[in-house]
Amino acid sequence: MREQTANSVSVQLIDIVKSFQAGYNANDHVNFSAYPGEIHALIGENGAGKSTLMNILYGMYQADSGKILINGKEAKFRSPADAIKLGVGMVHQHFMLVNTFSVLENIILGDEDTFRFDVIDMKRSKQKVIELKKSFEINVELDDISGGLAVGIQQKIEILKLLYRNAEIMILDEPTAILTPQETEELFKTLAELKNSGKTIILITHKLGEVLAISDRVTVLRRGKVTGILKTNQTSSNELAKMITGRSIESQVIKKSAGGEKIILEVNDLYINNDRGSLAINGISLIIKEGEIFGIAGVEGNGQEELAEAICGLRKISKGTINIAGIDDFKKSIAHIPANRHKYGIVKEFTLEENLILGREKEENFSNGWILNNKKINEFSEVIIEEYDIRPENSKALMEGLSGGNQQKAVAAREMTKNSDLVVISHPTRGLDILASEFVHRTILEESKKGKAILLISSDLSELLKLSDKIAVMYNGRITGELDPKSTNENEIGEYMTGLKSNKR
Ligand SMILES: Nc1ncnc2c1ncn2[C@@H]1O[C@H](COP(=O)(O)OP(=O)(O)OP(=O)(O)O)[C@@H](O)[C@H]1O
Ligand SMILES: [Mg+2]
Known part of the structure; x- marks a missing residue:
């Protein structure tokens, strides 16, 4: 962090109140500040008011009362366009790219600019994007079509979009929730570059390890109120957890022993095409028995979602079989917690x-x-x-x-x-706070104890190690490794995930 003086403050939110329903303030007299050259973490339970506060700073919502000061001057934002003009940009929890546009088009064209496409000097604009890519080490192919790109790449596009609009204050709402460990590392490098160039970064996250690793200061919200403003190097994950939840966190869940003998799910030599017609699943076989938690690790986009969707009957298979015990009985349908919750879940x-x-x-x-x-x-x-x-x-x-x-x-x-006898779960704790994650983990274990077979897809390796009876690693549409959680670790799984290692044909 650079030297902080009152006039170097880039963002000040003063006494912000916002209510969506009578009797409850989503933001309840919140004060918040951030400096240029600072990464400021904003943390708190689900529903604590983090996104609301940042949406106010970004002009998406208007506060009921309170003030926004940008570089010491009061600002009134009626829309995000107003905020952008003063250098405030935000990457949302759910991305907002136009699928049919190229990467370059998505970066250059803001919604409000779309109709001025023909007057934009594409060549000069492209040059600016290329320079931004270089100075912040952001790797994306500008000519690719945006639809279908991995989420890590879509996120880079969103960041470039903000930089292209000269954002000096950048808000990222849970940017790592959907990223793999490798993508997260890349993002953090970019954030460090942005910080060094003097930008103000506000990072919303539930992962305390990230807060400690990358932020300079932390603001904690609980039920709409600030419960702490701390320097990161003077706090610990225990202290933060207490401020988030208002109490100490209970101990870890204990893993149960594996289940019975009855086979619930049998997948045999399965092949599936993806949406673009190439092979997403390239000969997968697996068996899950009652009471068993079968974990699938892998970098997202290696066939996990296609597998989950096929098992749940949402995707056509090209070859092979999927057998589910008792599925002809309508009461014993499959439970499914999908990765894309906005498409299938709600x-x-x-x-x-x-x-x-x-x-x-x-x-x-x-x-x-x-x-x-x-x-x-x-x-x-x-x-x-x-x-x-x-x-x-x-x-x-x-x-x-x-x-x-x-x-x-x-x-x-x-x-x-x-x-149901079979539960197919993708990323069950993505976006959940610490207490909710613990609760979901306990629930998964309890349901498996009742005899349910559980297919658990996750990119959170500690979660997989904690819950699974077996772990298979998927890479390029195949299972390249089958590992015993008791005798492996995150590093080894990582090597299978990136194709460095394989213990199958
Ligand atoms: N558009 C809206 N309409 C009604 N209520 C809303 C709206 N947006 C937020 N809220 C309410 O405001 C409160 C704070 O929500 P907010 O999204 O800010 O939480 P959050 O801290 O970002 O949580 P999470 O970690 O789950 O994303 C919640 O009670 C939520 O239900
Ligand atoms: Mg939120």
Whole structure:
């Protein structure tokens, strides 16, 4: 951090109040500041108000009261366009690229500029992007079409977009939640470059290791209020965890021993084409027995999602078989926590309780086959909301108003409480805070103890090591390694993930 004087402060949020529902302030008299040349971590539980606060700084939302000062001067933002003009940019939890555009087009064209395409000097613009790429060591191919690019690359495009608009204050909302360890490392290098060039970086994250590794200062929010502002080198993950949750964190979950003998899922010599017609799955076989947690590690995009979707009947297979015990019995459907929750997991225009029974409407608990039993549905959701600590505690709240982490909890709750023999889970704790992650881990273990077979896809290796009975590593559409969690480690798994090692044909 550079020398900090009152006039070098780049961002000051003073006494910000924002409420979406009467009686609860999502931001409750929040003060926040950040300096040029600083990486400032903003942390707190799901629903604590982090995204709301940053959306106010970015002009997406207007505060009910309070002030924004940029470089010491009061600013009034009516929209993100106003914020961008004063050098404030934000990369959201969910990216907003135009799929059909090339990378270069996405960087150069802001939504509001689209109609001025023909008057933009493409050559000069491209030169500027090339220089930005170079000075911040951001590697992307400018001519690629954006749709279908790996999330790590899409994120780089979003960052270049901000730099192209001369952002000096850059907000990143959970940028690493969807990245692999390697992509995270690259992102952090870029952030360090940006910091050294004097930019103000505000980083929202749930990963305390990252906070300690990369930030200069930390602001902690809990239920809309600031509970701490700390220098990173003077704190610890324990202290931060306490400030986030208001109490000390319980110990780790203990792994149970493996399950029974009955085979629940058998995949045999499976081949699947991806959306572009090339092989996504290239001859995979695996067996999962009752009570077993079968972990799949891998860099995202190596076939994991295609495998999950095929097992859940969402994707056509080219060759091979998938057998699921008892699947002809309609009650024993498959539970699925998808990676792309916005596509398959939730309907954001529906209420929380509607989302909690989505796909389960026919269950006898919720309907008599003709009409929904609203009382039962409401009772069920009240219990689930309490048990999974979903906030707000209001079953009629619209899903789109829930924070990212709380939407995730709702999908997990619906699927984990489903009466199924097989649960297919992708990245169950992505975007969840520490307590919620612990809770989901405990739930996965409990459900497996009841005899459910669980396919657990995750890029969080510590999560896989903690929960799995077996770990398979996928690389290039194949299983290249089968490892015993008791006798392997993150490093070794990493070598299989990047194709350096293989213990299969
Ligand atoms: N557009 C909205 N409409 C209604 N309520 C909202 C809206 N946006 C946020 N909220 C509410 O404001 C509170 C804070 O949400 P916010 O998204 O800021 O949390 P967060 O700290 O970013 O959480 P997460 O870690 O889960 O992303 C929550 O109670 C949320 O339900
Ligand atoms: Mg958020």
